[in-house]
Amino acid sequence: MISQEPLLQVKNLTKLYAPEKGCEAIDFELYPGEVLGIVGESGSGKSTLLNCLSGRLIPTAGEICYRNRDNQWLNLYALSEFERRRLLRTEWGMVHQHARDGLRMGVSAGANIGERLMAVGERHYGDIRARGLQWMQDVELDIHRIDDKPTTYSGGMQQRLQIARNLVTHPRLVFMDEPTGGLDVSVQARLLDLLRNLVTHLDLAVVIVTHDLAVARLLAERLVVMRHGHIVESGLTDQVLDDPQQPYTQLLVSSVLTP
Numbered sequence: 244m245i246s247q248e249p250l251l252q253v254k255n256l257t258k259l260y261a262p263e264k265g266c267e268a269i270d271f272e273l274y275p276g277e278v279l280g281i282v283g284e285s286g287s288g289k290s291t292l293l294n295c296l297s298g299r300l301i302p303t304a305g306e307i308c309y310r311n312r313d314n315q316w317l318n319l320y321a322l323s324e325f326e327r328r329r330l331l332r333t334e335w336g337m338v339h340q341h342a343r344d345g346l347r348m349g350v351s352a353g354a355n356i357g358e359r360l361m362a363v364g365e366r367h368y369g370d371i372r373a374r375g376l377q378w379m380q381d382v383e384l385d386i387h388r389i390d391d392k393p394t395t396y397s398g399g400m401q402q403r404l405q406i407a408r409n410l411v412t413h414p415r416l417v418f419m420d421e422p423t424g425g426l427d428v429s430v431q432a433r434l435l436d437l438l439r440n441l442v443t444h445l446d447l448a449v450v451i452v453t454h455d456l457a458v459a460r461l462l463a464e465r466l467v468v469m470r471h472g473h474i475v476e477s478g479l480t481d482q483v484l485d486d487p488q489q490p491y492t493q494l495l496v497s498s499v500l501t502p
């Protein structure tokens with residue numbers, strides 16, 4: 244359900260490494276429960292934008308405002324780094340393309356899920372363990388492997404674990420960077436199905452970066468198309484993909500451009 248007040252407001256956001264390298268003058272709003280896809284060819288600025296949005300890369304100009312659980316508007320880069328990190332652990336989640344960037348590989352799967360709960364103040368070992376087991380089930384991981392380290396998991400399993408670790412604290416907003424990239428096609432399809440169900444079931448707001456338009460079509464309600472650091476087209480996913488207005492989007496959709 245999309246409510247009237249946005250969760251995130253992005254105004255004139257700019258982070259440039261060189262002319263047209265990075266992102267420039269980005270404006271959009273994200274509503275609760277909405278999945279926004281950011282698509283574009285390699286080097287168009289998708290990751291730069293996502294890193295700014297998720298509080299991990301300080302922009303050169305512009306503002307990102309987030310409405311928190313207490314209904315207060317926070318200006319992301321007016322917060323201290325400590326407060327931004329706290330948001331990422333509590334109200335937000337971040338699913339990286341490479342699970343090793345989002346997991347602690349040296350501790351068990353159960354600890355990977357449990358430490359997120361501890362970070363939001365849970366202390367009861369039995370409860371933390373029970374929720375770890377439940378989440379392993381929810382992402383279709385074998386619960387008998389809860390004490391194994393992620394290094395012994397396959398790529399697809401690691402990605403499921405990373406998703407469980409992120410969602411266990413019931414974030415309101417999750418950033419995803421190519422969450423199915425680098426996986427086998429069959430593993431990708433099952434993971435996408437799982438993600439779609441979780442996003443709907445938990446009513447999550449998501450910003451997802453992908454160069455795969457099939458992933459965008461399946462998960463995102465709305466798309467922004469980036470080129471050379473700018474948004475060249477945006478709108479409802481079906482509209483953008485079925486009836487692209489801009490020549491660049493037309494090329495992208497007809498797969499003339501390689502990712």
Ligand SMILES: Nc1ncnc2c1ncn2[C@@H]1O[C@H](COP(=O)(O)OP(=O)(O)OP(=O)(O)O)[C@@H](O)[C@H]1O
Nearest residue numbers: 260264265283284285286287288289290291292454
């Ligand atoms: N730390 C950096 N220093 C200098 N230039 C950078 C840096 N990070 C990214 N860039 C440049 O900014 C541009 C946008 O990069 P970005 O990673 O945001 O693109 P992308 O759309 O996410 O690409 P991909 O799909 O390949 O990940 C590229 O030209 C890249 O080389």
